[in-house]
Structures are given as structure tokens and as C-alpha cells.
Amino acid sequence: MDDDKYHNEGAVRGHRARERREQILDAASVCFAREGFHGASIAQISKLSGMSPGHIYHFFENKEAIVSGIVQRMATRWLELLSPYPTDEDVVETMMRRARISAESRTQRDFAGLWLEVLAETARNPRMAAAVNEADQRVREALGGQVEFIRRMSGLEPTQNTDAIVEVVFALFEGLSNRMVINQAFDLDSVFEVLLVATRAAIES
Amino acid sequence: MDDDKYHNEGAVRGHRARERREQILDAASVCFAREGFHGASIAQISKLSGMSPGHIYHFFENKEAIVSGIVQRMATRWLELLSPYPTDEDVVETMMRRARISAESRTQRDFAGLWLEVLAETARNPRMAAAVNEADQRVREALGGQVEFIRRMSGLEPTQNTDAIVEVVFALFEGLSNRMVINQAFDLDSVFEVLLVATRAAIES
Incomplete structure (x- = not known):
């Protein structure tokens, strides 16, 4: 029972993390297409994705x-x-x-x-x-x-x-x-x- | 005779202008490929082409x-x-x-x-x-x-x-x-x- 609970919580966390990742990739796709790779900044991606720069860096080391x-x-x-x-x-x-x-x-x-x-x-x-x-x-x-x-x-x-x-x-x-x-x-x-x-x-x- | 002389001078000038233009396009091609359109500057194109920025602007209004x-x-x-x-x-x-x-x-x-x-x-x-x-x-x-x-x-x-x-x-x-x-x-x-x-x-x- 407890095992199941932990397992589900892990699954939910994993699912949420994947969603956040997708959210960043979606926002970054728009920024790169609009401004170019060098023109686009983490600040812009942060604004468009509604996620803090720190949160973005948690998932991705850099723009590359x-x-x-x-x-x-x-x-x-x-x-x-x-x-x-x-x-x-x-x-x-x-x-x-x-x-x-x-x-x-x-x-x-x-x-x-x-x-x-x-x-x-x-x-x-x-x-x-x-x-x-x-x-x-x-x-x-x-x-x-x-x-x-x-x-x-x-x-x-x-x-x-x-x-x-x-x-x-x-x-x-x-x-x-x-x-x-x-x-x-x-x-x-x-x-x-x-x-x-x-x-x-x-x-x- | 004089007509010929003027004509030839004009032709030489036209030829030189074309050469200068080509020289700028060659240098810019290298810079754009290397740095991207937004990364490349007129200063870099000037350096690589060996022509002053003023001279470049004489031929081209801007990077575009x-x-x-x-x-x-x-x-x-x-x-x-x-x-x-x-x-x-x-x-x-x-x-x-x-x-x-x-x-x-x-x-x-x-x-x-x-x-x-x-x-x-x-x-x-x-x-x-x-x-x-x-x-x-x-x-x-x-x-x-x-x-x-x-x-x-x-x-x-x-x-x-x-x-x-x-x-x-x-x-x-x-x-x-x-x-x-x-x-x-x-x-x-x-x-x-x-x-x-x-x-x-x-x-x-």
C-alpha cells in the first residue's frame, strides 16, 4: 500500500517533470524561430514559458x-x-x-x-x-x-x-x-x- | 580620342567598383557563415575584407x-x-x-x-x-x-x-x-x- 503510494507519487512527479520540460521546449521553439538561436535568451524563454530561469536551468544546462x-x-x-x-x-x-x-x-x-x-x-x-x-x-x-x-x-x-x-x-x-x-x-x-x-x-x- | 579615354576610365572605375563589391560579399559570406547574420558585424566584415566601414557603407546600406x-x-x-x-x-x-x-x-x-x-x-x-x-x-x-x-x-x-x-x-x-x-x-x-x-x-x- 505504502509502496504503491510512493510509486504513484514518483509517477506523478515524473509526469509533471516531463510536462515542464515540454513547456520549456515549446517556449524555446517559438523564441528560437523568432529571434534566432543567438538572439533568443533564457529570460525570453522564461517569460514565454511562465517558468523562472532557475527552474529552466534545473532541466537544461544552457541554450544548447x-x-x-x-x-x-x-x-x-x-x-x-x-x-x-x-x-x-x-x-x-x-x-x-x-x-x-x-x-x-x-x-x-x-x-x-x-x-x-x-x-x-x-x-x-x-x-x-x-x-x-x-x-x-x-x-x-x-x-x-x-x-x-x-x-x-x-x-x-x-x-x-x-x-x-x-x-x-x-x-x-x-x-x-x-x-x-x-x-x-x-x-x-x-x-x-x-x-x-x-x-x-x-x-x- | 578623348572620348575613348573618358570611356576607358569609366570602364576601369566600373570594374573596380564591381571588384570591391565582390570583395565585400566574399568577406561577408565568411562572417555570416561563421557568426550568423546577427552575430556578424560590419566591423568584422571590414576587417576581413580590408575595407573601411565607410567604404562598405558606400556600397551597401546595411547588413541586410x-x-x-x-x-x-x-x-x-x-x-x-x-x-x-x-x-x-x-x-x-x-x-x-x-x-x-x-x-x-x-x-x-x-x-x-x-x-x-x-x-x-x-x-x-x-x-x-x-x-x-x-x-x-x-x-x-x-x-x-x-x-x-x-x-x-x-x-x-x-x-x-x-x-x-x-x-x-x-x-x-x-x-x-x-x-x-x-x-x-x-x-x-x-x-x-x-x-x-x-x-x-x-x-x-
Whole structure:
């Protein structure tokens, strides 16, 4: 009984801590997208999250650790989209639906702005690069598994090219964020069909 | 004779001014990639270019105008790669050679870092967005012309989809810069063949 009580209290504390962490990452995402990594301050994140700077530092050592947390959270989201396909669904339909969700996420203005800011910082900060590269490796492996699964389901021979296919598919979807920021008239609906053609061609190459 | 002399002096002055402008853009490119748009100062650009701040302001009103100059210069480079195909060359060979040059440029560390910094700033600065969008429009039109040319040469029917094809091809090549920053083991050589497959599938869709 007492054990249970302690266990529950621990669970509640763990749940609350996760909520606080999410709250900080949400506020920081907005601040980084708006002001840039260097422009955004812990003071601003504190104001927007409604949490004291001390409380924020309790969860994250510095701004870099917060960006790292944001990157982990994004990777978790991509990994969900790359989880094994439900066996009772049509493979092509599932692939198209997940491609659509991924394309929509990547062309949301808030996501694209934040992600490009993260990448700009990644390009000049070796510690950030290590964190991004490590998160990406897990996502790459998951997409590699999917590519092999889709090829098998399509009756294609195994390929030595899985890593290259993964890179090209990711380049396509990564590029959507850039295009959305570059071309003010970018419209996912009118682009999606050609996007699928290119994605399938890469997977089946 | 005198006319000629004045003309030549004017030409030399024009040439020198262009050189100075290029010198500023080169130095600023390094500073922006290294420090970010907000981190880089006119003082740093002055130091690296060996030109006084006053001299820099003579050519560019502010940092934003310098970024705009960098974007124009990139657009000029892409437009060269999208100029009409030489009539004495094989279309597919020319396309592959140019795709290779473009992919190599986009995966150069310096280019990728600078470009991602420009895009991160573009996402939050409406004046930058207008400049980038305008330069991109010219590049889009040029690629649209190429897509139609390649389709004609391949005996394909005209398509209503040229704009969508252009977006997807640009997304692919844009995404290479992101991938190069994200995946520390990114290797263009091992990826290039699949990249071409996806590009051709988009163009011929």
C-alpha cells in the first residue's frame, strides 16, 4: 500500500517533470524561430514559458541543451512516422499517408523557421552537429528499414543502395522546408503528386 | 580620342567598383557563415575584407543589403547553370554534368552553412523574404524552361505540371545542403546516382 503510494507519487512527479520540460521546449521553439538561436535568451524563454530561469536551468544546462532537446523531440516524431507498418493496411496507402503527414509538418511555417535556425547553428557548432547527427542516425536506420520493407512488398530485389536511397528521400523532404521559405507561393497540394513520384523512383531504384 | 579615354576610365572605375563589391560579399559570406547574420558585424566584415566601414557603407546600406547582394550573386550562379543547352551536346549528358556541379556546390560546407543562415533569417525577416523570393522567381522560370526543353527532347507530351516539377527538383537539390549538415558521413558520390533517378522521374512525371 505504502509502496504503491510512493510509486504513484514518483509517477506523478515524473509526469509533471516531463510536462515542464515540454513547456520549456515549446517556449524555446517559438523564441528560437523568432529571434534566432543567438538572439533568443533564457529570460525570453522564461517569460514565454511562465517558468523562472532557475527552474529552466534545473532541466537544461544552457541554450544548447534546449536545442538538443528540441532536436530529440523532432527525431521522436519522425521515428513515430517511420514505425513498422500496420499489417492490416495497404502498404502504398500507408506510405502515402505518412509521406503527406511528413510533408505537411515540414512545410509548416513555424517548423521550417525553427528547423532552418537549428541547421544554421548546427553548421557552425560541433557540439550541436554531434547531437543532430546522432538523432539523425536513428531516423536514418528507421527509414532504411522502411525502404527495404517497401521494396520487398513491391517484389524488388534487395539493394546495396539503401543508404543512398535514404539520403535522397530525406533530401526531398528536407528541401520542402527550404522551398516553403524561399517561394512565397509554395503550395504543397500542387506539389505532392510529383513529390511521391520522385520518392517512389528513389525507393525503387 | 578623348572620348575613348573618358570611356576607358569609366570602364576601369566600373570594374573596380564591381571588384570591391565582390570583395565585400566574399568577406561577408565568411562572417555570416561563421557568426550568423546577427552575430556578424560590419566591423568584422571590414576587417576581413580590408575595407573601411565607410567604404562598405558606400556600397551597401546595411547588413541586410549585403545578404541581398549575396542572394543575387547565388541566383546569378544558378541562372548560369540553367542557361540554354549547347546545341552540339547530348542533352542527358549536359543535364547530368550540370546536376553534378549544382549538387557539388550545394554540399560544400561553406555554401551550406551560409545558405542555411540566409534561409533562417529569410524565415523571420519579411524584407529578406521578398528579396529571396524575387531572385528565386527568376531561377524557377529558368528551370521551368529547362524542364520543358528536356521533356520535348525526350519526346514527352507537354505538361501542366511544370511548376510542381520545378519545386520538387529544387527541393531535392536544396535538401542536399541540409543533409550534408545533418549527416556527418554524407557522401555525394554514393548518393548522386539515386539523386539523378529521382530528378528524372520528377521531370518526366
